[in-house]
Amino acid sequence: MLEAASSALANFADPAMLLYLGAGVVVGLIIGVIPGLGGTGAVAVLLPFVFVLEPNQAIAMIIGAVAVVHTSDVITSVVLGIPGSASAAVFLLDGNKMAKKGHGGRALSASFLASTIGGLIGIVALTLVIPVARPVVTAMGSPEILMLIVSGIFLTVLLSKGNMVKGLLIAAFGLALGMVGVSPVSAEYRYTFGSDYLTEGFALVAVALGIFGVAEIIQLVARRATVADTEMSFGHGWARGARDVLRYSGDVLRGSAVGVGSGLLPGVGATAGAWLAYGQAQAVGGRKKGAKFGEGDPRGVIAPSAASNAIESGALIPTLLFGVPGAAPFALLLGVLLIFGIQPGPNLIEQELDLVYFIVWSFAFAAIIGAVLALFLARPLARLSFVRFPILAAALIPILFMSGFQEPLNLNVFYVMLTLGVIGWVCKIADIPRAPFLIAFVLAIPLERYYFITVEAFEPGEWMTRPFVLVVALILAGATVYSIYKHRKTSSPDDPGSQEGGDSESSESSAPLFVHVAVSVAALIFFSVGLLLAFNFSATGRLFPLVVGIAGLLLGGLSLFKDLRAVRVAGSFGRLSGPFTDQLKFVGISLLWILGFIGLVFLFGMYVGTAVFSLVFLLTVARMKIIASVIYTASIVGTLYALVTFAELVAPVGWLL
Structure with a gap:
């Protein structure tokens, strides 16, 4: 030792x-x-x-x-x-x-x-x-x-x-x-x-x-x-x-x-x-x-x-x-x-x-x-x-x-x-x-x-x-x-x-309660599909998927039962109002920005996609001044380039560039 x-x-x-x-x-x-x-x-x-x-x-x-x-x-x-x-x-x-x-x-x-x-x-x-x-x-x-x-x-x-x-x-x-x-x-x-x-x-x-x-x-x-x-x-x-x-x-x-x-x-x-x-x-x-x-x-x-x-x-x-x-x-x-x-x-x-x-x-x-x-x-x-x-x-x-x-x-x-x-x-x-x-x-x-x-x-x-x-x-x-x-x-x-x-x-x-119910229903659908697909595998290959699928269905059913019982006690599934609505708004905007970044990388590759995304994002969302945004964007792209050059990481290549 x-x-x-x-x-x-x-x-x-x-x-x-x-x-x-x-x-x-x-x-x-x-x-x-x-x-x-x-x-x-x-x-x-x-x-x-x-x-x-x-x-x-x-x-x-x-x-x-x-x-x-x-x-x-x-x-x-x-x-x-x-x-x-x-x-x-x-x-x-x-x-x-x-x-x-x-x-x-x-x-x-x-x-x-x-x-x-x-x-x-x-x-x-x-x-x-x-x-x-x-x-x-x-x-x-x-x-x-x-x-x-x-x-x-x-x-x-x-x-x-x-x-x-x-x-x-x-x-x-x-x-x-x-x-x-x-x-x-x-x-x-x-x-x-x-x-x-x-x-x-x-x-x-x-x-x-x-x-x-x-x-x-x-x-x-x-x-x-x-x-x-x-x-x-x-x-x-x-x-x-x-x-x-x-x-x-x-x-x-x-x-x-x-x-x-x-x-x-x-x-x-x-x-x-x-x-x-x-x-x-x-x-x-x-x-x-x-x-x-x-x-x-x-x-x-x-x-x-x-x-x-x-x-x-x-x-x-x-x-x-x-x-x-x-x-x-x-x-x-x-x-x-x-x-x-x-x-x-x-x-x-x-x-x-x-x-x-x-x-x-x-x-x-x-x-x-x-x-x-x-x-x-x-x-x-x-x-x-x-x-x-x-x-x-x-x-x-x-x-x-x-x-x-x-x-x-x-x-x-x-x-x-x-x-x-x-x-x-x-x-x-x-x-x-x-x-x-x-x-x-x-x-x-x-x-x-x-x-x-x-x-x-x-x-x-x-x-x-x-x-x-x-x-x-x-x-x-x-x-x-x-x-x-x-x-x-x-x-x-x-x-x-x-x-x-x-x-x-x-x-x-x-x-709200309808989110909890939706999670349980989605789980039941997911594990039901997984269980059905498992029968296409060999006897050995389906052994563990069947166990996980059955466990998932049982847990999903128990979760849905608890959620519906809570709905019955509350008298409703909840409403889209208040802080949760504001949260959905912010998350929706965030998802659109990230999807935009992904689309740019798919088209132009990591460097150009990051440069366009970061510059527009900093000017629009962060509300930075244009000179500061350009300098910061250049720093971000430079960091990615340094990671590729010195740390041997791989940068995604786009369809056009």
Whole structure:
């Protein structure tokens, strides 16, 4: 083990490796400040580079981004009162109050240092777990791995944010999309409809960018407002914040422990972990003399900061040891490993232990580098929130779509990204968690493979009664019962947008009832068609599609039943009025702009299409002056050209140019 750890550390003697790690850290810090994108967005933006880098270089860059997102998303929460992510909302309670009193610097320095320590503690936990878990992991057979994958998807829904039934439904949808292309068990094409583009299946980068990145953009791109509308004040007390971390070291350790525990459970995520850490800090210190929780107590910043980064490092444990992503960003990391032919789980621990320790070292170095950079970059990063979103979107739209183009090298991927963006937006307003979709999509192929091996090698009564399988099944049953019990105690069962699996993913859940009904009906149609098409496949190839199709139909029926019951209680399907109508208007305009961009790229290629789109968009929507628009457009096109020239990305070619 020591030999593997030292061998992994030796990789960082190469300055280029530190350069790739640092690039990931910088991207993670920047993306973390922009509300809505978060760790998944940071990883998705970097994924195209995976195809032109060596495995260790790509992994270092991805880990660098994941390790620091929750370091920088604190900045806007503390300084501006605008959460950089859902998990950063906890810092509004004390961090923002400290900033209003002139102690913003104190809150930020305490947060940066605590998050670094939390991340390192999580890495220590992973290091200690490896030798203990090694014999357990290597002793697992296909039934045990199958149950672990099922539990990962299921727990992601139960412990994730939003409507539980529709969360399971969107997970089944992710599995269905993951089956498009060549079957891993029968070597036949499924659900391709004769399209050459679909023979390779849906690209991971495009799916991730669509369901998360494009979904955020279509909601905000037509709005001319800035993210922040308050005065920025950092205040003072940077050194005092570091002393607070030493003074409240117990809160750092407890917050880190909560974070690691939350990271171990797939789907809990940084939001739940941060609030749990805040709750335990308040429970322990709330009655002590001088406690000011909710009014500017530094412990209210320190504990959740330590937990947020510990969650990310803790989530590496199920991802690497069992091949079950602990959170959505790690589903993308798992996808990167699979791209390089690296299968997490028993084989990784037995044959590539040095790679595990390389990831451990990458996370440790990234946490330290991220904290140092955050201290120096806090002011310029916070200023991003004062930039009107259309100005950011003029650059984000071309970069996101060019990123999604890299894996399939087919312009049809643009339509896939836009469609998934619309689905992601519907999920946001209908309170459907999106993390289960992405995790299920990534796990679809290994789930089908282990399901096929299990049912072929064992009788149902044999593999279902294995001790580990029974234990996992009991855990899932207990978690389901508890989730239903908690839901019935805290909310009305007739509300389709009620929080059946935790806190809602978005505070913008304002969809009328007919939207919920439409989602359920669309799901029933989708899975019915998929089920009928499955009978055209071979006996082996249809096995898993039939299971997913039947599960989707059952979940769709249950979802529709709940929605119609809610309609009966409400007395109507809801109306197109108020804020929802305004939201539809903005989204419609955004979709037209993005379609215009896609049309221009199809006709004239990436460079000319981006130049025309960005210039017209900046003049019309962002209302920038013509000289500034021309300069900014030239910068965007120049960036794309630099990515093609130096990073070896591929720019789409149009029909005319």
